[in-house]
Amino acid sequence: MRTSTKVFAGAGAFGLVVGGIYWFVTYEDAGTVLLLSMGFAVLIVAGYLLRRARAPLPEDRADAGPADAGDEPVGTFILGSAWPAWLALASALVAAGLLFGVALVALGLALAALAVIGLIREGR
Amino acid sequence: MSVSRAEALPRRGGVVTWVTTTDHKRIGILYITTSAAFLVVGGLLALLMRAELAAPGLRFVDRQTYAELFTMHGTTMVFLAVAPFGLGLANYLVPLQIGAPDMAFPRLNALSYWLFLAGGLVVYSGFASSHGAAAAGWTAYVPLSAPRWSPGVGMDLWILGLMLTSASGIMTATNLLTTTLLMRAPGMTMWRLPIFTWNAAVTSLIILVAFPPLGTAFALLFMDRRLGGHVFDPAAGGSAVLYQHLFWFFGHPEVYVMILPFFGVITEIVPVFSRKRVFGYVGFVLATLAIAGLSMGVWAHHMFTTGAVSNPFFSAMSFLIAVPTGVKFFNWIGTMWRGRLTFPSPMLFALAFMGNFLIGGVTGVMVASPPIDFHVHDTYFVVAHFHYTLMGGSVFAIFAGIAFWFPKITGYRFHDGPGRLSCGLMFVGFNLTFWPMFVLGLRGMPRRIDDYAASTGWGPANLLATGGSLVLAVSVAVFAWALWSSFRRRVPAGDDPWGGYSLEWATTSPPPEHNFERVPPIRSERPAFDLRQPELGP
Numbered sequence: 204m205r206t207s208t209k210v211f212a213g214a215g216a217f218g219l220v221v222g223g224i225y226w227f228v229t230y231e232d233a234g235t236v237l238l239l240s241m242g243f244a245v246l247i248v249a250g251y252l253l254r255r256a257r258a259p260l261p262e263d264r265a266d267a268g269p270a271d272a273g274d275e276p277v278g279t280f281i282l283g284s285a286w287p288a289w290l291a292l293a294s295a296l297v298a299a300g301l302l303f304g305v306a307l308v309a310l311g312l313a314l315a316a317l318a319v320i321g322l323i324r325e326g327r
Numbered sequence: 328m329s330v331s332r333a334e335a336l337p338r339r340g341g342v343v344t345w346v347t348t349t350d351h352k353r354i355g356i357l358y359i360t361t362s363a364a365f366l367v368v369g370g371l372l373a374l375l376m377r378a379e380l381a382a383p384g385l386r387f388v389d390r391q392t393y394a395e396l397f398t399m400h401g402t403t404m405v406f407l408a409v410a411p412f413g414l415g416l417a418n419y420l421v422p423l424q425i426g427a428p429d430m431a432f433p434r435l436n437a438l439s440y441w442l443f444l445a446g447g448l449v450v451y452s453g454f455a456s457s458h459g460a461a462a463a464g465w466t467a468y469v470p471l472s473a474p475r476w477s478p479g480v481g482m483d484l485w486i487l488g489l490m491l492t493s494a495s496g497i498m499t500a501t502n503l504l505t506t507t508l509l510m511r512a513p514g515m516t517m518w519r520l521p522i523f524t525w526n527a528a529v530t531s532l533i534i535l536v537a538f539p540p541l542g543t544a545f546a547l548l549f550m551d552r553r554l555g556g557h558v559f560d561p562a563a564g565g566s567a568v569l570y571q572h573l574f575w576f577f578g579h580p581e582v583y584v585m586i587l588p589f590f591g592v593i594t595e596i597v598p599v600f601s602r603k604r605v606f607g608y609v610g611f612v613l614a615t616l617a618i619a620g621l622s623m624g625v626w627a628h629h630m631f632t633t634g635a636v637s638n639p640f641f642s643a644m645s646f647l648i649a650v651p652t653g654v655k656f657f658n659w660i661g662t663m664w665r666g667r668l669t670f671p672s673p674m675l676f677a678l679a680f681m682g683n684f685l686i687g688g689v690t691g692v693m694v695a696s697p698p699i700d701f702h703v704h705d706t707y708f709v710v711a712h713f714h715y716t717l718m719g720g721s722v723f724a725i726f727a728g729i730a731f732w733f734p735k736i737t738g739y740r741f742h743d744g745p746g747r748l749s750c751g752l753m754f755v756g757f758n759l760t761f762w763p764m765f766v767l768g769l770r771g772m773p774r775r776i777d778d779y780a781a782s783t784g785w786g787p788a789n790l791l792a793t794g795g796s797l798v799l800a801v802s803v804a805v806f807a808w809a810l811w812s813s814f815r816r817r818v819p820a821g822d823d824p825w826g827g828y829s830l831e832w833a834t835t836s837p838p839p840e841h842n843f844e845r846v847p848p849i850r851s852e853r854p855a856f857d858l859r860q861p862e863l864g865p
Contacts, residue, residue, distance in 0.1 A: 231637070
């Protein structure tokens with residue numbers, strides 16, 4: 204098992220064990236639910252990493268060098284995009300609209316939809 | 328390894344480039360400068376509070392304004408300054424330290440920053456509202472934050488603004504964790520990660536499990552205030568204690584979100600200026616993981632006095648967390664032991680960090696004991712304790728980190744003379760400000776009061792604390808002068824002015840757009856050192 208998987212599996216197990224102990228010590232609902240939820244959530248990531256670990260990666264081999272990555276693309280990295288700032292502005296408008304009027308919510312949602320469309324088109 | 332980049336927008340200079348950037352280094356700089364600005368604003372709010380408390384009977388500000396000041400000071404430092412600074416530094420450094428060309432999700436990274444800024448501005452916009460800014464304390468306990476006691480829109484803006492910054496934190500944590508797990512250069516195994524990157528990854532894990540309950544608490548609080556909910560209203564069958572559970576399930580791990588990145592900063596600095604590899608690398612990482620786990624099980628030590636939690640359980644867990652924290656001190660001392668020590672500004676700030684944080688940690692063990700906590704709860708003793716951890720610890724590490732990585736980020740040498748002067752002044756000013764608060768707390772001075780009677784005898788210690796806060800302000804001004812002077816002198820730093828160990832020192836200063844022209848072979852946790860002195864490498 205890879206180190207990253209062990210970290211997540213350990214953290215998930217910790218949440219479940221401490222959540223169990225907490226319940227039997229306190230019989231308190233909120234904390235028990237929070238701890239157990241933490242355990243399960245982290246175990247989902249551990250499961251993903253465990254599944255992905257079937258193919259050995261150069262970054263997990265101690266003897267791997269730059270040549271081992273070959274021409275494997277790391278990814279496509281966009282140089283700039285206006286849509287993230289646009290989407291943040293739209294989110295702030297929606298938040299303000301919850302206090303100052305539905306019109307602002309509508310405007311914010313419209314701007315957010317535009318930003319999401321922009322992000323999707325940009326991602327293609 | 329090959330990197331492809333899409334040209335989404337034509338390259339433009341100035342403001343447009345910064346607003347549309349998705350480069351992790353620029354976003355890191357935006358985070359760092361914005362959170363530093365919030366740090367200064369939060370400090371100014373604190374100076375106003377100290378002016379009010381300098382002597383009994385003063386009236387600089389009225390009671391309502393004072394409540395707004397301490398609420399916004401705490402909110403700023405916790406949500407908008409210290410934690411985001413750590414995430415900003417991680418944004419800049421993590422891809423460089425693991426040999427990646429950028430963060431895993433560059434546009435999500437940009438969205439995180441802009442949401443953080445928007446959230447901060449929404450919180451501060453409360454000052455412009457008719458009832459003023461939020462005034463229920465940074466914890467916003469119900470019923471203080473309920474409409475009856477906080478009728479103004481400032482409280483709602485506080486809730487909504489912090490929901491935006493919380494969403495931003497979750498996005499950043501997802502990005503950092505994905506980047507660390509999936510974008511390491513060949514040979515950069517998890518056990519060769521720089522300690523800063525390890526700590527940033529563990530911090531991200533804490534954020535991912537601790538921030539969602541905070542968002543839930545704030546959403547429910549907003550429903551109670553605006554949509555007729557009664558979740559936290561005991562009179563209608565709700566539970567005020569539930570809010571405290573949800574808040575502190577976030578709140579105490581948040582303390583580690585504010586300190587773990589800075590443990591990483593200190594652990595990058597100390598080996599470099601001791602000319603030794605870090606002592607006990609594996610132990611250090613395991614201690615960080617132990618802190619992260621235990622931090623999730625200590626939240627209700629903030630609730631000992633409610634009588635609604637299991638004090639033995641939370642006391643035991645809180646005592647336990649001191650053990651891995653102590654391990655870190657062992658690591659730092661072991662690293663310095665018989666090293667060839669030098670003392671430029673970053674190292675001086677790191678040493679000051681250790682002294683201050685030790686006091687914060689030891690007093691933390693004291694208040695983990697319910698009998699002591701019952702005595703000092705809600706007094707200035709607690710104020711002193713958490714300022715020794717978060718200001719004496721994290722904020723000193725912020726200055727250490729700025730001085731250490733300034734040459735990498737700008738390409739210029741840091742002006743060390745004023746930097747060291749600033750550190751000395753800050754250490755003296757900090758201890759003059761916060762040590763008297765331990766005494767005031769033990770003598771019974773409650774926190775969050777805006778005045779006190781002369782007969783209490785609290786006047787001299789308060790005057791000393793106010794004087795210390797002025798020294799602190801001067802020290803920050805001297806540091807700003809050091810930065811300004813460094814830019815003005817423009818002394819080229821070279822790629823590796825300190826003889827650094829981790830991968831960022833193996834690229835140019837400042838780094839190019841793709842971070843590396845060629846990632847060097849990675850054979851240990853000190854790849855830059857191995858590159859410089861291959862005969863001493865593994």
